């Protein structure tokens with residue numbers, strides 16, 4: 009056995025209890041999902057889809073009921089017509105916030121792609137700013153919610169309080185379900201009617217509970233991340249209180265039609281099977297992240313979170329000493345991909361980012377980050393964000409390849 013294989017094998021043994029505990033989470037969540045399939049009496053005809061207007065799409069409606077059940081909510085929209093996570097989140101914000109309302113983000117600056125949705129001024133067509141919605145953000149304090157500031161900042165016109173569960177590509181910590189429950193309880197004591205929204209991207213099935221159970225009113229996410237289980241080819245979901253979901257459905261389609269139309273074409277099969285697989289695949293990726301963290305610590309590469317830290321999402325950030333090292337590591341991940349392994353990713357300008365960004369993703373579904381992928385802006389402290397892995401074996405393979413290529417002298 010060469011050095012890196014041996015190192016990884018040792019790590020696997022050293023983290024076996026953590027991996028086992030994560031498997032237990034996977035079993036719990038799998039039971040939740042399968043119970044919902046059984047309770048809703050899924051049949052093979054539900055998988056076949058509709059065309060045209062999509063009236064009486066029983067399979068589509070049933071899948072939405074299953075999502076609502078699993079996430080413990082009243083209602084859900086799960087559609088391939090929702091093109092991305094950003095679209096799902098924006099549907100919530102652009103629907104529920106009206107002129108004069110304020111959106112208060114209590115996990116710091118939201119995910120990059122939302123900047124363009126929030127907008128800066130009245131002249132940015134279609135944005136929240138254009139609609140006359142004010143925006144305020146409160147950073148985490150000592151890695152958790154800054155409760156005193158949050159409570160002091162809620163105003164008469166604060167309509168939605170938004171929480172981003174995962175750190176996304178920022179340096180802050182991700183917020184756990186326990187922390188979310190705690191802050192929501194405090195907010196509700198003083199402001200029972202404020203709408204609490206959670207951006208659940210990357211968080212689904214990492215813990216045994218989801219944000220609605222912690223008191224949120226409405227949540228959103230992407231099907232090419234966790235809940236699509238690696239099989240869904242596109243789509244997003246919004247899950248929450250019935251009155252809110254109805255309004256969101258009126259924006260997704262049109263008032264009066266809402267969820268009643270929208271052909272599912274041939275997508276339902278993958279959406280159902282992907283949701284069935286999701287609790288398992290998420291734990292494969294999660295254990296891959298834990299292993300990566302443990303191995304990197306042994307070779308003195310800084311990475312975050314620590315292998316034994318509580319987790320609520322799939323992201324592992326890795327810090328390099330130089331742009332060259334960071335780029336090399338990302339390129340190794342690409343070389344260890346099932347698709348496009350022959351391509352070499354290079355840093356490039358991306359709208360909305362101030363530094364060039366490198367993206368390694370040899371995925372079956374374009375941009376699907378439940379599949380193993382790595383990306384980050386090329387600037388100090390040279391953080392690469394590694395996430396996903398449909399199988400634990402893939403993460404092991406890629407990690408070994410990357411160590412062998414680029415950390416020879418570590």
Ligand SMILES: *Cc1c(COP(=O)(O)O)cnc(C)c1O
Pocket residue numbers: 092093094095097119121172173174175176207208209210230
């Ligand atoms: C990925 C992500 C989004 C945006 O989803 P896209 O599908 O890339 O548009 C938003 N928030 C968080 C936390 C994410 O991880």
